[in-house]
Amino acid sequence: MVRRVSIMDIAERAGVSHTTVSRALRGHTRISAVVRGRIIELADQMGYVPNAIAQSLQQQQSCTIGVVISDIADPFWGEVVKGIDDVCTSNGQSVLLHAAAHDEKLQITAIRRLQQRRVDGIIVVDSQLGPSEIRQLEASGSPMVFINSQRTFESSSLRSVTIDNYAGGAIAADHLVALGHQKVAYFGSPKRPGSNLKRSLGFIDTLVAHGVQRSRIVQDECATDIADIDGGYTMAQALNEPGVTAVFCYNDAIALGALAGFRANGVAVPHKISVVGFDDLAMARYSWPPLTTIAQPKELLGQTAMHNLATLIGGASVADAVLVPSLLIRDSSTPLLKGLRS
Amino acid sequence: MVRRVSIMDIAERAGVSHTTVSRALRGHTRISAVVRGRIIELADQMGYVPNAIAQSLQQQQSCTIGVVISDIADPFWGEVVKGIDDVCTSNGQSVLLHAAAHDEKLQITAIRRLQQRRVDGIIVVDSQLGPSEIRQLEASGSPMVFINSQRTFESSSLRSVTIDNYAGGAIAADHLVALGHQKVAYFGSPKRPGSNLKRSLGFIDTLVAHGVQRSRIVQDECATDIADIDGGYTMAQALNEPGVTAVFCYNDAIALGALAGFRANGVAVPHKISVVGFDDLAMARYSWPPLTTIAQPKELLGQTAMHNLATLIGGASVADAVLVPSLLIRDSSTPLLKGLRS
């Protein structure tokens, strides 16, 4: 941290007290126009940059938001963070970023470090935290909002913003059943146990409600230590269930990998098998074939979380938010009959 | 910022001065074992969280790194930030993120805000800043490192970490010429004038050196206000030069869009046209066809920048770093003869 000019330095040069400088720069009333003018000019000329650290200490607020994120390189979370950052900058706040892979301990230490930095509030993305940690965090008093938490929790002070994963799974099932598919697969992600379970449950329940037999729904999961897209590729290659005509994937990354995996196996999408993703990544529109997917409002997710966090910080209370996903039909899914014809 | 227990509170409860508490918690010598034990226990029991803001003010360093980024949702920058964050967390530092689109003014204001926060150093990614701004920033005294800056600059104190864009373009040209292509196109990105120019120059110079006539090299550019991938799509659709058998794209996003655009036009890749990208995004391996590309060491870019920034902060000096890209041959490029045969 470079030594920089302070209001004391300006005060000395201007022949006034630092109090006067502070008031002049902050546009306080009851400072004579001449003095104010001279101080402002002097500050500019001396290259004064206000010390936000000292201000934070004095004002007891840092105007800083902490964000704990499982994987910053994931394009999905990138869009969410963009939404957060948008609201932050328009609020005059800054974002303190801390990565913490899908791991309880890492997330807790990240949160602790943010609390040391006295952030005004914290957004945790893809949280793996359970009831006991939540209770502990409640006690710490920091306003917090969880985006797409992997575990549900009850809390009076901590809030969540979530996509309706169960509904998303149901929409995918509706879509595939409407296309005539009767034997389907689900490609899951064990790294996100909560949302994975809900998407699969919504999917399976709805299939069953439409009369699909449970035995005709097969499930597979990625290894936990590989990237989603690689997992999708290997699951597609490994799929060895005769008669499966459609796959619903936990997310677009898995689905995009699956497209490549099926292609490598000579299984035509969508003619032999339909593929449905989840998220609507920027890439999904341009894959081959363009991916049918359950779209999440990614930036809105971040913006909503940030808005709710801001009201929490303001002392008011907000409700948990649940955003709804929507079906985006492209070319990777097709009616069964058309598929059989080919 | 919630009111939290301070070392003064602990001191009062322990019946000692805050000095003693501070020393006990920091593991200072010459504090009796009994007193230290009691203080540590008390701190734990009272839920003490050290105030990093006060520490920063006292120590004159914030242990915080500012990052200015053009687009956090861009998967390329996501990987770079990951590299930065890795080094930061292992150094015990935090990352203050500020978005600032491809715009000089925005980047300057972002830097100013980071300086107000008294970050120990700043990394600017995809900078558009010219000599006059650079000189201004030099005067501010903050250690800074630029990753893939769009404009070259001379500076005694500010450092850069760059991929060798010219060499990357040359590699692409070598590859395509070796495959027998004699009429080629370049799909550029005006949003990044510096790297765009270098990649195209390296590409064109090398083509010419290999005997390709200048008139047989066509160039196109995205609109500035749309996403890369959309731009690639439209450029591919608009390409109306008979005889062009290969395209080198500014980056993978444009190339992936181009793959879709050619497909929509019924132009087979690589049989009718070869496509080469730049970056090696995670997706590039799984596109159809898998994308030949000039790979950048993305995480290494971030790590190197962070390492160099750390030494700069430590008062030592470092040299500018130039990392070399490498050719990754996949299926989107193919020999011309084979292409003609189909």
Next chain:
DNA sequence: TCCGAACGCGCACACGTGTGCACACCAAAA
């Protein structure tokens, strides 16, 4: 001329932490 009000500014403190210096205490050596 006198008095109250408004104005312009500084003193002193607070925020939470770390540290140089001094001081008190105790044990061992002279």
Next chain:
DNA sequence: TTTTGGTGTGCACACGTGTGCGCGTTCGGA
């Protein structure tokens, strides 16, 4: 007993900023 040296602790300050309160000055009205 005095000196020396080491040990454990507190005082007072610093970091840079904002603000309640009080003091001196000026101005307008009676």
